[in-house]
Amino acid sequence: MSNGQQKAIIAVHVRGLDGMCSGCRAWWALLTPYPCWQVQWATSRQARAVTARLLTGVR
Numbered sequence: 001m002s003n004g005q006q007k008a009i010i011a012v013h014v015r016g017l018d019g020m021c022s023g024c025r026a027w028w029a030l031l032t033p034y035p036c037w038q039v040q041w042a043t044s045r046q047a048r049a050v051t052a053r054l055l056t057g058v059r
Helices: 003-012 022-028 037-058
Strands: none
Touching: 003 022, 003 037
């Protein structure tokens, strides 16, 4: 997946007023607590990319 797709997931899957993931509710009618597994995946991928850029810039 591209960085743009990760950003789209993070932008859509936000905490609703009830503490549930609004993206999961809108897309799949699932009551999933926030942060859902998609947000966790997307943020971990972004963190890995930032770390990789930092480490390759140091070398």
